[in-house]
Amino acid sequence: MLSEFDLIKQYFARPRAGRATLGIGDDCALLTPAPGLQTAISSDMLVEGRHFFAGADARKLGHKSLAVNLSDLAAMGARPVAFTLALALPAAERGWLAGFADGLFALADAHGCELIGGDTTKGPLNICITVFGELAPGEALRRAAARAGDDIWISGTLGDARLALAGYRAELALDAASLEQAAARMHTPTPRLALGTALARAGLAHAAIDISDGLTGDLGHILAASRVGATLDVDALPAGPALARQPLELRRRFTAAGGDDYELCFTAPAGARAAILALAAGAATPVTRVGRIDAAPGLRLVDGAARPLDLQLEGFDHFKS
Numbered sequence: 205m206l207s208e209f210d211l212i213k214q215y216f217a218r219p220r221a222g223r224a225t226l227g228i229g230d231d232c233a234l235l236t237p238a239p240g241l242q243t244a245i246s247s248d249m250l251v252e253g254r255h256f257f258a259g260a261d262a263r264k265l266g267h268k269s270l271a272v273n274l275s276d277l278a279a280m281g282a283r284p285v286a287f288t289l290a291l292a293l294p295a296a297e298r299g300w301l302a303g304f305a306d307g308l309f310a311l312a313d314a315h316g317c318e319l320i321g322g323d324t325t326k327g328p329l330n331i332c333i334t335v336f337g338e339l340a341p342g343e344a345l346r347r348a349a350a351r352a353g354d355d356i357w358i359s360g361t362l363g364d365a366r367l368a369l370a371g372y373r374a375e376l377a378l379d380a381a382s383l384e385q386a387a388a389r390m391h392t393p394t395p396r397l398a399l400g401t402a403l404a405r406a407g408l409a410h411a412a413i414d415i416s417d418g419l420t421g422d423l424g425h426i427l428a429a430s431r432v433g434a435t436l437d438v439d440a441l442p443a444g445p446a447l448a449r450q451p452l453e454l455r456r457r458f459t460a461a462g463g464d465d466y467e468l469c470f471t472a473p474a475g476a477r478a479a480i481l482a483l484a485a486g487a488a489t490p491v492t493r494v495g496r497i498d499a500a501p502g503l504r505l506v507d508g509a510a511r512p513l514d515l516q517l518e519g520f521d522h523f524k525s
């Protein structure tokens with residue numbers, strides 16, 4: 205049997221590589237902030253049966269639990285530094301732990317983000333990560349910073365994770381190839397750090413948010429915080445490759461309010477269009493212009509011909525569903 209401390213030592217303590225002054229092993233980790241920089245901090249919890257199915261692949265779970273946290277740093281424009289991991293496990297299974305640690309550290313190493321501590325306990329499977337990032341004062345892309353006249357931009361594509369969920373729930377019939385393609389987006393999202401940090405550094409974007417609960421809901425947070433409204437061209441929303449093969453009505457619903465996308469939605473002045481396309485190309489991240497911020501409150505959905513669109517949409521809310 206693995207003891208709690210053997211488990212931490214074997215699977216989570218690694219040779220020191222990052223920025224922490226003191227990592228795993230003491231009562232606290234010690235981080236020395238880089239002179240003149242601010243620390244960005246965010247936590248996200250993944251609960252079995254809520255955020256992932258029981259029996260989910262451990263490696264993918266390791267990736268996703270860190271990816272959703274890094275996505276918050278990306279949305280703020282912060283560069284990753286370190287993270288902590290609080291883990292409740294029903295049992296100390298070596299195969300599961302090895303897979304989870306593999307997926308987790310592959311992504312952590314790709315972004316130079318060091319695991320500096322955490323907590324481990326027995327209990328229903330629950331994974332909570334807190335990430336620490338850094339950025340210069342004034343760089344952060346805040347939700348409250350959108351301005352009337354801004355363009356609304358989206359990175360990557362939307363809706364494939366929601367399509368996979370529909371496939372798993374048998375809400376619709378999905379061929380095996382489409383389900384596999386869509387499921388890749390659900391299980392292994394890509395945090396858009398290159399784009400988010402470049403936008404913040406360049407000072408090109410005003411507001412930003414990462415899309416976790418569905419675009420219209422998350423854009424709604426920007427609108428509320430910034431006290432503005434928006435017009436969103438639903439037919440301009442880029443659908444994921446699997447969703448792109450589905451009928452128009454489904455494409456519209458799942459791109460506008462799918463959830464689990466982990467793309468960035470950001471606003472920027474219309475004069476910055478060319479600079480944003482160049483910056484996005486430099487970050488190897490496709491971006492699409494999908495609407496504009498209005499002074500009038502409310503979110504107006506329109507189709508490709510700018511006609512009002514009446515879509516029955518529901519963003520995700522844990523206490524409503």
Ligand code: ADP
Nearest residue numbers: 212216228229230231289291320321322323324
């Ligand atoms: P304490 O009881 O003082 O809170 P613990 O015994 O829980 O300390 O943890 C011992 C050390 O191992 C601490 O440095 C803690 O941060 C680290 N740790 C515990 N669980 C994890 C984990 N899942 N991943 C990384 N570090 C962990």
Ligand code: MG
Nearest residue numbers: 231322323324
């Ligand atoms: Mg502890």
